[in-house]
Amino acid sequence: MLEHFAIAVTIVVVAVPEGLPLAVTLSLAFAMKKMMNDKALVRHLAACETMGSAMSICSDKTGTLTTNHMTVVKACICGQIKEVSSSVETSTLCSGIPDSALKMLLQSIFNNTGGDIVQNEDNKIEVLGTPTETALLEFGLLLGGDFQAEQQKSKLVKVEPFNSAKKRMGVVLELPGGGFLAHCKGASEIVLAACDKVIGSNGEVVHLNEASTNHLKGTIENFASEALRTLCIAYKELGNEFSAESPIPFEGYTCIGIVGIKDPVRPGVKESVAICRSAGINVRMVTGDNINTAKAIARECGILTDGIAIEGPEFRVKSEEELRELIPKIQVMARSSPMDKHTLVKHIRTIFEEVVAVTGDGTNDAPALHEADIGLAMGIAGTEVAKESADVIILDDNFSTIPTVAKWGRSVYINIQKFVQFQLTVNVVALIVNFSSACLTGSAPLTAVQLLWVNMIMDTLGALALATEPPNDDLMKRQPVGRKGNFITNTSGKTVFHIEGPDSDLILDTLIFNTFVFCQVFNEISSRDMEKINVFKGILNNYVFVAVLSCTVLFQIIIIEFLGTFANTYPLTLPLWFVSISLGFLGMPIAAARLIFTFNYTCVRAHTHTNPSRIRRNKSRETVYWNPISSRLMTVANLSGEKNKGRREKRERARGGVNKRKHYVTHSFKGFVLYARIAYFCHKCYVFL
Ligand SMILES: Nc1ncnc2c1ncn2[C@@H]1O[C@H](COP(=O)(O)OP(=O)(O)OP(=O)(O)O)[C@@H](O)[C@H]1O
Numbered sequence: 242m243l244e245h246f247a248i249a250v251t252i253v254v255v256a257v258p259e260g261l262p263l264a265v266t267l268s269l270a271f272a273m274k275k276m277m278n279d280k281a282l283v284r285h286l287a288a289c290e291t292m293g294s295a296m297s298i299c300s301d302k303t304g305t306l307t308t309n310h311m312t313v314v315k316a317c318i319c320g321q322i323k324e325v326s327s328s329v330e331t332s333t334l335c336s337g338i339p340d341s342a343l344k345m346l347l348q349s350i351f352n353n354t355g356g357d358i359v360q361n362e363d364n365k366i367e368v369l370g371t372p373t374e375t376a377l378l379e380f381g382l383l384l385g386g387d388f389q390a391e392q393q394k395s396k397l398v399k400v401e402p403f404n405s406a407k408k409r410m411g412v413v414l415e416l417p418g419g420g421f422l423a424h425c426k427g428a429s430e431i432v433l434a435a436c437d438k439v440i441g442s443n444g445e446v447v448h449l450n451e452a453s454t455n456h457l458k459g460t461i462e463n464f465a466s467e468a469l470r471t472l473c474i475a476y477k478e479l480g481n482e483f484s485a486e487s488p489i490p491f492e493g494y495t496c497i498g499i500v501g502i503k504d505p506v507r508p509g510v511k512e513s514v515a516i517c518r519s520a521g522i523n524v525r526m527v528t529g530d531n532i533n534t535a536k537a538i539a540r541e542c543g544i545l546t547d548g549i550a551i552e553g554p555e556f557r558v559k560s561e562e563e564l565r566e567l568i569p570k571i572q573v574m575a576r577s578s579p580m581d582k583h584t585l586v587k588h589i590r591t592i593f594e595e596v597v598a599v600t601g602d603g604t605n606d607a608p609a610l611h612e613a614d615i616g617l618a619m620g621i622a623g624t625e626v627a628k629e630s631a632d633v634i635i636l637d638d639n640f641s642t643i644p645t646v647a648k649w650g651r652s653v654y655i656n657i658q659k660f661v662q663f664q665l666t667v668n669v670v671a672l673i674v675n676f677s678s679a680c681l682t683g684s685a686p687l688t689a690v691q692l693l694w695v696n697m698i699m700d701t702l703g704a705l706a707l708a709t710e711p712p713n714d715d716l717m718k719r720q721p722v723g724r725k726g727n728f729i730t731n732t733s734g735k736t737v738f739h740i741e742g743p744d745s746d747l748i749l750d751t752l753i754f755n756t757f758v759f760c761q762v763f764n765e766i767s768s769r770d771m772e773k774i775n776v777f778k779g780i781l782n783n784y785v786f787v788a789v790l791s792c793t794v795l796f797q798i799i800i801i802e803f804l805g806t807f808a809n810t811y812p813l814t815l816p817l818w819f820v821s822i823s824l825g826f827l828g829m830p831i832a833a834a835r836l837i838f839t840f841n842y843t844c845v846r847a848h849t850h851t852n853p854s855r856i857r858r859n860k861s862r863e864t865v866y867w868n869p870i871s872s873r874l875m876t877v878a879n880l881s882g883e884k885n886k887g888r889r890e891k892r893e894r895a896r897g898g899v900n901k902r903k904h905y906v907t908h909s910f911k912g913f914v915l916y917a918r919i920a921y922f923c924h925k926c927y928v929f930l
């Protein structure tokens with residue numbers, strides 16, 4: 242009783258794949274630890290694996306693809322384009338700029354800012370703020386401005402800080418001589434649209450006519466096509482009437498100038514984008530910046546190739562049908578608001594059912610990071626809001642860490658897949674062997690201790706071995722599995738026979754079907770004579786047999802090669818025909834081997850249970866054995882071959898062959914029952930599945 246109980250418990254222990262959760266956790270934890278060495282901090286454990294199935298990456302530009310170290314390198318003030326660099330003297334920079342314009346520019350730069358300039362302990366000047374702000378403040382210093390003095394001159398009445406939706410920033414100053422003045426800076430084409438005047442080359446304010454508008458627009462386009470981020474700086478006199486409660490008006494501005502800010506592309510981005518491409522991951526750029534700047538940078542990174550670039554406001558108004566057509570082609574989305582980024586990610590996820598990864602650093606990326614299947618935030622330049630919304634933090638702010646994360650994700654997926662396939666096979670075999678033998682014989686072939694050892698090998702140690710397999714570079718050469726990928730695949734079958742292409746499933750099915758039919762054909766031949774090994778002997782004498790067999794083969798060829806649509810088959814190549822026929826033929830040697838085995842086995846058994854009465858009947862005093870297959874006594878000579886054939890035939894004739902026929906009938910009946918049982922079992926399995 243106790244023994245049976247122990248066996249039952251062991252079988253249950255073997256049957257439960259308790260190594261699976263272990264393998265999953267182990268694989269994830271292992272990947273997480275290794276990813277930490279590769280400068281990726283995983284915040285949610287499951288994210289390790291999700292990244293492996295990513296099909297699409299939406300990346301923002303500033304700070305992710307670019308370094309986020311910004312400097313003003315070009316400026317267009319009073320119609321003059323100036324090259325700016327720290328080596329240029331203030332006097333040369335300011336030459337040609339009228340005093341009034343310079344004064345207004347410095348007032349704007351130093352008052353309309355979210356940054357600050359302080360003196361640190363070493364008496365060095367330090368510029369604080371977001372990269373765009375610091376770039377502008379440094380430009381102001383280069384122009385010879387004094388931050389503190391400029392700020393003390395006038396009183397700040399109202400501030401509308403920068404946000405990514407409006408893409409501009411504005412302040413209102415109360416001037417020392419009385420009256421209010423509004424300053425605005427922001428996305429160049431947006432601010433320029435609010436201007437109707439411009440400071441001319443002599444410092445006078447002139448109406449913005451078509452020629453000057455086109456000149457400014459051309460300048461913006463020129464700067465942008467050089468991958469520069471452009472900002473337009475403008476002011477507006479508000480007169481004496483302004484209350485701090487009312488919003489800053491946004492029309493009738495006077496344009497002071499346009500600056501071009503350089504933000505170089507991070508080294509290694511191009512290579513990383515190429516790796517993602519070859520791994521079947523679609524990389525898109527979604528940025529708040531100008532479309533031309535975005536295009537230029539996207540080309541430099543290898544993101545923009547043959548796809549399209551679209552602007553946020555245009556994207557926003559498209560219907561769902563239009564988006565369905567458009568989204569697969571979009572490679573760059575510029576001037577996007579945080580909600581545009583979010584909408585794009587949501588549509589890729591829901592309409593196309595792709596697994597989407599989003600990378601970002603700013604507060605404007607937070608909604609998209611949150612919506613994505615996996616959010617990756619930049620660790621150094623990233624804002625707290627972005628990091629909070631992300632699943633993985635890229636500690637070195639390097640875009641090339643992203644393919645590494647994807648590689649680890651794929652390795653986790655593959656490792657778990659390998660383990661599941663390993664465990665499925667081992668578990669099922671161990672279970673069937675033990676369960677069936679316990680049912681049939683009452684005892685399991687493996688003892689409890691043995692079973693527990695087997696269980697340990699296949700569960701715990703198996704998990705440890707397979708889950709910690711490190712990734713190889715080949716992982717990034719295959720397509721992502723995506724959301725609908727099959728976890729348990731039949732690729733093994735396909736890879737064995739080198740079946741590829743879109744019809745590979747059908748080809749594999751046809752191969753199985755063909756092999757099955759040829760198994761039957763050869764089985765038919767094997768069944769011609771149950772006693773003899775050479776079943777081909779005299780085959781041509783039976784015309785019916787030959788005709789039936791030939792017709793079967795002929796029809797099979799027609800079905801496979803020509804009746805594809807009707808029979809759901811696919812024409813097989815010559816090597817695949819060879820494979821299926823050979824596999825079908827395998828049954829024959831197996832049948833022959835079984836014949837030899839049972840023959841010898843029964844002989845040996847007969848020898849041990851020799852019936853003395855029958856031995857005595859042999860006149861030539863040879864040792865005779867009882868062969869149950871042919872139901873007759875045989876000498877050693879009989880067993881080994883065709884010797885004494887004449888005598889045997891004579892004896893058979895004397896017996897009238899009655900016994901033999903009776904034997905065949907029982908055999909066929911037993912066979913029929915067995916087949917019926919197998920068929921019934923298969924049917925049950927099918928229904929169960
Ligand atoms: N501090 C600022 N003051 C005024 N305008 C700004 C400021 N910062 C950025 N801009 C303008 O707003 C635009 C959009 O900025 P936004 O924050 O939406 O995206 P981004 O940081 O340029 O790009 P990404 O989404 O790729 O990070 C910029 O192209 C720039 O013209």
Ligand SMILES: [Ca+2]
Nearest residue numbers: 301303304603
């Ligand atoms: Ca950004």
